Amino acid sequence: MSQPQEKTAASAGEMTSESPVEATTAANAPSGPASARRSLLPGNTLLRHLVILAVCAVGAVALLELTSPFRNSQFAVLAYYAIAAGGLTVLTGLNGQISLGHGALMAVGAYTTALLLGAEEPLPLAVVFLAAVGITLLLGAVVGVAAARLHGPYLAGATLALAVGLPGLALYYDDVLGGEQGLRVQSPRAPEWFQGFIGFVSGNNATTTKWLAYVGVICLLLTFFLLANLARSRVGRTWRAVRDEEVAAELAGIDLGAWRVLAFVVSAACAGLAGAVLGVVIRLAAPSGFTIVLSIALLTAIVIGGLGSLLGALLGSALLVFLPPFVTNLGADLGLNNTEAAQLAPFIYGVVLIIVMIAAPAGFVGTIRLRWLQARGKRAARTAQG
Amino acid sequence: MTGISVAFGGVSALSDVSLTVEPGQVHGLIGPNGAGKTTLFNVACGLVRPDEGRIVWNGSELRRLRPSRLTRLGISRTLQGVGLFRGLTVLENVMVGAHRHAKAGFFSALFAVPTSDKDDARLRARAMTALEELDATGYATRYPDSLPYPVQKRVALARALVADPELLLLDEPASGLGEDEMHELGDLIRTLSGRMSVLLVEHHMDLVMRVCDRITVLDSGEQIAAGTPAEVQANPAVTEAYLGDEVDVATDAAALAAADGREG
Numbered sequence: 001m002s003q004p005q006e007k008t009a010a011s012a013g014e015m016t017s018e019s020p021v022e023a024t025t026a027a028n029a030p031s032g033p034a035s036a037r038r039s040l041l042p043g044n045t046l047l048r049h050l051v052i053l054a055v056c057a058v059g060a061v062a063l064l065e066l067t068s069p070f071r072n073s074q075f076a077v078l079a080y081y082a083i084a085a086g087g088l089t090v091l092t093g094l095n096g097q098i099s100l101g102h103g104a105l106m107a108v109g110a111y112t113t114a115l116l117l118g119a120e121e122p123l124p125l126a127v128v129f130l131a132a133v134g135i136t137l138l139l140g141a142v143v144g145v146a147a148a149r150l151h152g153p154y155l156a157g158a159t160l161a162l163a164v165g166l167p168g169l170a171l172y173y174d175d176v177l178g179g180e181q182g183l184r185v186q187s188p189r190a191p192e193w194f195q196g197f198i199g200f201v202s203g204n205n206a207t208t209t210k211w212l213a214y215v216g217v218i219c220l221l222l223t224f225f226l227l228a229n230l231a232r233s234r235v236g237r238t239w240r241a242v243r244d245e246e247v248a249a250e251l252a253g254i255d256l257g258a259w260r261v262l263a264f265v266v267s268a269a270c271a272g273l274a275g276a277v278l279g280v281v282i283r284l285a286a287p288s289g290f291t292i293v294l295s296i297a298l299l300t301a302i303v304i305g306g307l308g309s310l311l312g313a314l315l316g317s318a319l320l321v322f323l324p325p326f327v328t329n330l331g332a333d334l335g336l337n338n339t340e341a342a343q344l345a346p347f348i349y350g351v352v353l354i355i356v357m358i359a360a361p362a363g364f365v366g367t368i369r370l371r372w373l374q375a376r377g378k379r380a381a382r383t384a385q386g
Numbered sequence: 387m388t389g390i391s392v393a394f395g396g397v398s399a400l401s402d403v404s405l406t407v408e409p410g411q412v413h414g415l416i417g418p419n420g421a422g423k424t425t426l427f428n429v430a431c432g433l434v435r436p437d438e439g440r441i442v443w444n445g446s447e448l449r450r451l452r453p454s455r456l457t458r459l460g461i462s463r464t465l466q467g468v469g470l471f472r473g474l475t476v477l478e479n480v481m482v483g484a485h486r487h488a489k490a491g492f493f494s495a496l497f498a499v500p501t502s503d504k505d506d507a508r509l510r511a512r513a514m515t516a517l518e519e520l521d522a523t524g525y526a527t528r529y530p531d532s533l534p535y536p537v538q539k540r541v542a543l544a545r546a547l548v549a550d551p552e553l554l555l556l557d558e559p560a561s562g563l564g565e566d567e568m569h570e571l572g573d574l575i576r577t578l579s580g581r582m583s584v585l586l587v588e589h590h591m592d593l594v595m596r597v598c599d600r601i602t603v604l605d606s607g608e609q610i611a612a613g614t615p616a617e618v619q620a621n622p623a624v625t626e627a628y629l630g631d632e633v634d635v636a637t638d639a640a641a642l643a644a645a646d647g648r649e650g
Binding site (some may be wrong): 028030044045046049226229230232233234235237238240241243244245247248249250251252253254255256262 | 431433453454455456457458462463465469470471472473474475477478479481482483485486488490492495496497498499500502503505506509527545549
């Protein structure tokens with residue numbers, strides 16, 4: 001057995017490959033105490049994530065107050081995409097299960113919200129959201145039990161069936177669920193304290209749009225806080241172990257099925273919350289909003305951002321939300337008529353997707369992390385030589 | 387394990403094999419390719435269910451054994467390939483091996499309760515100790531694919547050891563190792579036998595003969611010999627299984643000469 005000290009100049013080349021070889025795992029940071037490198041942030045997970053949470057919260061308030069009401073509504077859309085994408089990246093990126101059914105799970109959250117807020121005396125928004133999460137979570141557990149037995153294309157097929165079939169329920173039970181037209185969601189008005197808060201911070205108008213953007217962003221921050229906690233802990237590590245080597249994980253005492261179902265449940269809960277936020281932001285829960293296109297959009301978002309990375313999920317969602325209107329405006333400026341400009345957006349999105357997959361198969365975050373790891377490896381090799 | 391029989395779709399892989407690993411002993415399992423060594427191993431850790439036979443561990447029979455229960459019973463196993471988690475650092479790989487020592491649950495992880503952090507730090511300390519024992523602490527932050535094969539094997543061994551098993555199942559630990567590394571491995575296995583029993587499947591005869599207290603020889607799914615290294619070496623059935631039928635040199639030469647004569 002060779003000693004580590006023997007690895008000097010002769011094998012220094014190896015030190016540069018200090019990175020995971022598979023592009024799909026490049027975006028995963030190691031779990032908490034396992035990453036021994038120095039950092040400005042506290043090592044304690046709770047403190048560390050609370051600090052990041054506080055910084056992000058301040059940044060989000062600044063962003064929402066410095067931008068127009070139209071941008072505010074775009075951030076609200078970004079919020080629900082990112083919540084769902086965050087949940088999906090945990091499932092697909094960390095645990096290796098693919099799901100084409102997350103759009104349908106979002107529908108469950110949205111319809112639950114629509115029904116509960118449509119009641120004579122609606123419950124508080126937080127309770128409604130928790131109920132939406134709870135019901136989606138239960139469905140997620142049922143689907144997860146089935147999913148835990150399936151792999152790759154079979155799992156994709158099964159969840160695809162969910163995506164195609166579930167919105168059909170809305171048509172079948174059209175007396176309760178509103179059929180093709182869907183259900184209108186009675187979006188709650190901004191509470192008193194929120195108006196006071198906005199008046200204090202910026203003096204802007206505390207409109208309902210602004211309140212909904214804040215609701216979305218608060219949900220997003222809380223979700224990402226909890227998901228980041230999981231990813232950094234033993235739970236995230238165990239999920240990744242199950243993803244990488246089933247037999248070895250099982251021999252380490254991990255019950256594969258239980259951990260897979262757990263990942264699916266967590267992911268479904270996020271999708272439920274995303275659906276609930278979508279409901280109040282769009283103010284409508286209709287089958288046309290939850291087609292297979294939504295599920296696939298979420299998948300592309302997490303792949304572009306970097307599988308398994310929450311930041312990647314956020315970046316991918318941002319691209320999803322901001323790129324099409326940007327391209328449409330650009331097209332209009334270049335003299336295209338409205339239809340042509342609108343058709344340009346999906347084309348450019350597709351081109352961006354292809355370019356990212358060719359140039360950076362590990363996604364934004366994964367590629368940057370790979371570069372950083374390689375640079376660190378080279379540095380280590382230099383110190384080993386010198 | 388007594389009277390283990392396994393058949394894959396009518397093809398008998400093991401028939402009536404019995405084997406007992408005594409506490410603190412190194413037990414070798416050898417045999418030519420396809421003899422059923424790995425199948426027997428897979429039976430021992432629940433990956434393959436035997437058609438007949440019983441597995442008894444610490445006085446109680448293991449029924450419906452599942453691989454994920456193994457570490458809790460105090461049994462660890464390494465895989466024939468290394469089977470390391472590619473997307474995890476070396477340290478994390480070993481920490482996964484310490485899964486059975488983890489106490490903090492899902493909700494303390496979800497809310498990042500400090501006990502979850504402390505628990506993980508404890509696992510980390512365990513993992514570092516295991517890596518230290520195998521002289522691999524220098525690789526802790528590396529990813530498995532970037533390491534030479536012998537180092538990967540050591541990491542895999544550390545991952546099995548970190549669970550503090552009473553019985554360690556080693557599936558061809560010496561494959562892909564050089565002469566010196568194999569020698570060190572032999573010393574290591576002898577040291578380990580002070581703490582745990584070891585069941586070893588191996589092709590390298592010299593290693594097996596050196597480290598094992600007892601040896602079981604399989605051929606075509608049947609047990610053809612068992613005993614101490616010396617007894618096994620002296621057993622003609624073993625030589626036959628490995629080298630083919632005993633050859634009578636004189637008759638062979640005569641037959642050869644006759645064939646030559648015909649051709650010439």
